[in-house]
Amino acid sequence: MSADQVTEYMSVLGRQARQASRVIARATTAVKNRALLATAEAIEAAEASLIEANGLDLQAGRDNGLDDAMLDRLALTPAGIRSMVEGLRQVAALADPIGAIRDMKYLPSGIQVGRMRVPLGVIGIIYESRPNVTVEAASLCLKSGNACILRGGSESIHSNRAIAQCIRQGLDAAGLPQEVVQVVETTDRAAVGALITMPEYVDVIVPRGGKGLIERISRDARVPVIKHLDGICHVYVDDRADLNKAEAIALNAKTHRYGVCNAMETLLVHEGVAAQFLPRMAALYGEKGVELRGCPQTCAILPQTIAATEEDWATEYLAPILSIRVVADMDEAMDHINRYSSQHTESIITEDFTRARRFLGEVDSSSVMVNASTRFADGFEYGLGAEIGISTDKLHARGPVGLEGLTSEKYIVHGDGHIRQ
Amino acid sequence: MSADQVTEYMSVLGRQARQASRVIARATTAVKNRALLATAEAIEAAEASLIEANGLDLQAGRDNGLDDAMLDRLALTPAGIRSMVEGLRQVAALADPIGAIRDMKYLPSGIQVGRMRVPLGVIGIIYESRPNVTVEAASLCLKSGNACILRGGSESIHSNRAIAQCIRQGLDAAGLPQEVVQVVETTDRAAVGALITMPEYVDVIVPRGGKGLIERISRDARVPVIKHLDGICHVYVDDRADLNKAEAIALNAKTHRYGVCNAMETLLVHEGVAAQFLPRMAALYGEKGVELRGCPQTCAILPQTIAATEEDWATEYLAPILSIRVVADMDEAMDHINRYSSQHTESIITEDFTRARRFLGEVDSSSVMVNASTRFADGFEYGLGAEIGISTDKLHARGPVGLEGLTSEKYIVHGDGHIRQ
Structure with missing residues (x-):
């Protein structure tokens, strides 16, 4: 693809994600859980083809001289697939944060004011060649009512395409639009640049990877970034x-x-x-x-x-x-x-x-x-039930980021014809 | 000042603010309130000289053809000064959000995990020529345990310098470093550019003003921005x-x-x-x-x-x-x-x-x-007791931003020799 084509491709993904985000934001807990569990089943059923797709990535990785640690992270084994399936079921079992209302109280004017937890909208996730992250990130975004655009390392492209297919089956089974979870299917690096500069379509970027990558993304992003730099x-x-x-x-x-x-x-x-x-x-x-x-x-x-x-x-x-x-x-x-x-x-x-x-x-x-x-210092050890990453930022989310970190709160007001004096 | 001198001047302010932020972050509620009340007294005592300084700004404003609405916002009247003093006393009376611990609970490993509310650090505030905002912003940042750097419109420079003098007296009286609240004392526009691109010294920017200004700041900032754009x-x-x-x-x-x-x-x-x-x-x-x-x-x-x-x-x-x-x-x-x-x-x-x-x-x-x-939709009507602005962002703070919006939460863990298995 030319640079223009990549930009155009990414803005199509963005537009679709924005639209799908409105649907997933108001999906019931039952529907979201159905999508997660159906994805788990689809992945179980697709084990052979997932391993086959992963084989293409591994072969290409070896041909391109990836080191053993990278090949290890890239590999999908039957045990790895079982743990992806298990992870999906765990996320389905987590409490749904969306719609929770807190601190509803009467003010002197007579109105009642409180806060309701809501999704962020569209989340872009940029990560290395680790196919299990595709499932993990998709499941956390979905459960928290967000649409997501996932951009994994180019070495895992065949694996990610195969996993995306399973996720689409899961979304279908729950009657949700397939665009709730979109995997970037080009390995062109310009896709990352486009993803982090579309504030009209993407509400927040979560980069996972080495410090250099994260620094680069933070510097160039025109969208808020929830990031993790050093751990000293x-x-x-x-x-x-x-x-x-x-x-x-x-x-x-x-x-x-x-x-x-x-x-x-x-x-x-x-x-x-x-x-x-x-x-x-x-x-x-x-x-x-x-x-x-x-x-x-x-x-x-x-x-x-x-x-x-x-x-x-x-x-x-x-x-x-x-x-x-x-x-x-x-x-x-x-x-x-x-x-x-x-x-x-x-x-x-x-x-x-x-x-x-x-x-x-x-x-x-x-x-x-x-x-x-x-x-x-870990989302599971802290009882968050899941973790999309650990934030070293001060705004929004500090420390391990679970489902709640992928949400925010709006104000809600109940009145009975109240007007401002 | 040359551009280099402005950059150097701003980075001195930044370094001093970072240092002062460590002191104000751990100041007790009593000390912070003492500073607020002493500032109120200093402003009351300085009424004549504040009005005199403001007179210089108004004269310059008229000479430069400011319109009536701008002159109106710029003017400091005895009633306006009384309401600044009243505002300081109201902020002193607000509950201190810092140090509040919530949701401390035992996890299966035996550790206890909870969250503690903490200041953001250093807040940069950029606003129009409205001297009352200087006092308002300073008081909210101080009460929430943050150091701040305030950059008001250049038409209000004399008023802001005079107000800054009163705030320094208030900080002195409470034994706090004067650098907890710093007013930018150059009218050079490059100061804004420097303020929004010092992530090492400034944790967040709150711009208040017209949409054009806020869009420009958001585009150029290398620091998170809590912003308010349209209200349709x-x-x-x-x-x-x-x-x-x-x-x-x-x-x-x-x-x-x-x-x-x-x-x-x-x-x-x-x-x-x-x-x-x-x-x-x-x-x-x-x-x-x-x-x-x-x-x-x-x-x-x-x-x-x-x-x-x-x-x-x-x-x-x-x-x-x-x-x-x-x-x-x-x-x-x-x-x-x-x-x-x-x-x-x-x-x-x-x-x-x-x-x-x-x-x-x-x-x-x-x-x-x-x-x-x-x-x-207003911080006072919602019972926040104060308002630094209204956020149209989705991350961190949505809607009216009071003291809590100038803070975040860290995790705290209590153990008894616990190690990870």
């Missing part, structure tokens, strides 16, 4: 910590999984317990093969530690590397966090009520914890 | 309406004030009651000097009516002009609204429960009403 998460071990809890959490937050945004990247330790705590941790990290990079005080306690540079404090390693800094007190810890944190997730380990209370109030991150591993 | 509001009179209520509301919504965003611009009338209702309304509108522009059916009922053009349906008159359309039923009314509304405020007049319920659910505007005048 901190654990601060206070001198009033229970060091057994601190040990379990500092180990879990770093080593439970390395490549995730809610893993700890920097450990801050009160100088009053550093000499006691750090050698214990160094032994445990050593067993796991975690490389340590420390401030001068850390290096004095753990002589084999590499000296951390300024850059270390500002780095999301996503790897078995940890930077460690000894601080004089909680204020110094919070200053460090204020300066280097990506405002994702920070945790204090302390038994002191007043410090816990201050840390919770004063640390400006999307998740702030006391005596818990940063790894809990 | 509709009243739909159903055939099951109580026509006495309909009459009172249709009159109030159009004629209570003409130049406001929540005034009705289009009246939709069910064909079953049009012949009975429209002549009554035409007489009342005639008395008020409202010009009517109608669809062919309207013109058949009211022969002296001008024929409405396609453009009329899409126009925010802000004037004693009303477009009228007869519709076959509520669905046609909602189709018209979907197509032409600016999603600000729409009201249905009906005694029918099922239609009221459908209208409330299906009309996608920031305020949807039953049997009430669109003029109620």
Whole structure:
């Protein structure tokens, strides 16, 4: 396609999505659930053809030299398909946020005012070559009453087309327009540029992927973006910590999984317990093969530690590397966090009520914890039932974004002929 | 100042605001209220010098040929100063939204998760030459724990400098840094361009003013914008309406004030009651000097009516002009609204429960009403206690934006050594 043709194609998708969004916005919970469950059945029934379509993507991926991690994310296995089906059923089982009314109250004029939860409209989702995201994103948008336009990585195009076919069957079965969920069927990169610059058709963009992609999209978008950039998460071990809890959490937050945004990247330790705590941790990290990079005080306690540079404090390693800094007190810890944190997730380990209370109030991150591993910062662990991503923005949605993050609230007013005096 | 100097000046303001935002974010309610009340006292005490400074602006305005409406908005009278002082005391009396925790609950893992309301950080406000907005915006940002940078119209520069002096006295008296509220003291237009492109220092922009200004800011901003564009509001009179209520509301919504965003611009009338209702309304509108522009059916009922053009349906008159359309039923009314509304405020007049319920659910505007005048769409009328503006965006805040709209929520987690399994 030429650039003009891509723009034209995308604006057709946009127009159709806008129209379909009006239908899905007022669809009943029962109808939306029927579409989700029928999609689950269609995917189950299409297992063989999904794996066949995915085979084309995998073959092309290998021919184009994709690395093993990318091929792994691209692959659709029978187990992966079962988990997609399971995910659809879970989303069907979630409470429907749409139409919920809260805080309806009488005002002095006699009118009653409250708020009603409503869909955002049309959501554009841009993601990497992970076919399971196609199903996940479609199901969350649908349940929250939104139409969506899904643009997955070009390496997964055959898989996504096959999945889109199943979703269309599900929408059909529920009597919903097929345009409620549209998969971009061109691999042309100009499609992304068009998708993020159609405010007349698209209400919000959710990019999922590497930091570079997300920064580029945020810079160029003419539509609001719910985005996730870095996860430079901190654990601060206070001198009033229970060091057994601190040990379990500092180990879990770093080593439970390395490549995730809610893993700890920097450990801050009160100088009053550093000499006691750090050698214990160094032994445990050593067993796991975690490389340590420390401030001068850390290096004095753990002589084999590499000296951390300024850059270390500002780095999301996503790897078995940890930077460690000894601080004089909680204020110094919070200053460090204020300066280097990506405002994702920070945790204090302390038994002191007043410090816990201050840390919770004063640390400006999307998740702030006391005596818990940063790894809990996750939509499922928070009981949202699902997660479209984790927002590091301050407006609209902070932290894990579930169904509610794909909605907003309008005001509703009940009167009985009331006029303004 | 050269363009470089303006950029440098603005980034100094930005850096200072970011720093001050950390202090105001954790200030107690008592300290914030002390600052508000001390500012009120400072303004009262400075009445003479405020009026003198304002005199310089008015003189310059007259010399530069400002029209009467602009001079009127620019003028600071003793009564206007009293109402600024009163406003500060009202904001001090409002509940502090910051730190409120909701929905703290145990999850299966044993952690407790809830949400805490927090400030946005630094808010940039861009507005016309209305000195009272300086006080209003400063007080709302301060109470909601945010630092702010205020950029008023250049015609009000002397007034704003004098007001800024009073606000600094108020901040001083409460022991807060003066940089919590900063007024841009250059009239150079490049200051606006700099303010909206410093995401490192400014978290959100609230523009107040004409549509052209707001569109320009939204287009160029590299920071989220809470904005208000058109107010093309509709009243739909159903055939099951109580026509006495309909009459009172249709009159109030159009004629209570003409130049406001929540005034009705289009009246939709069910064909079953049009012949009975429209002549009554035409007489009342005639008395008020409202010009009517109608669809062919309207013109058949009211022969002296001008024929409405396609453009009329899409126009925010802000004037004693009303477009009228007869519709076959509520669905046609909602189709018209979907197509032409600016999603600000729409009201249905009906005694029918099922239609009221459908209208409330299906009309996608920031305020949807039953049997009430669109003029109620207002922060004070909704009980917010204050209003920084009315948002026509869908993300974050829809409709009247009070203190809560200047905040967001973070997640907080309480554990007892919990780690992720």
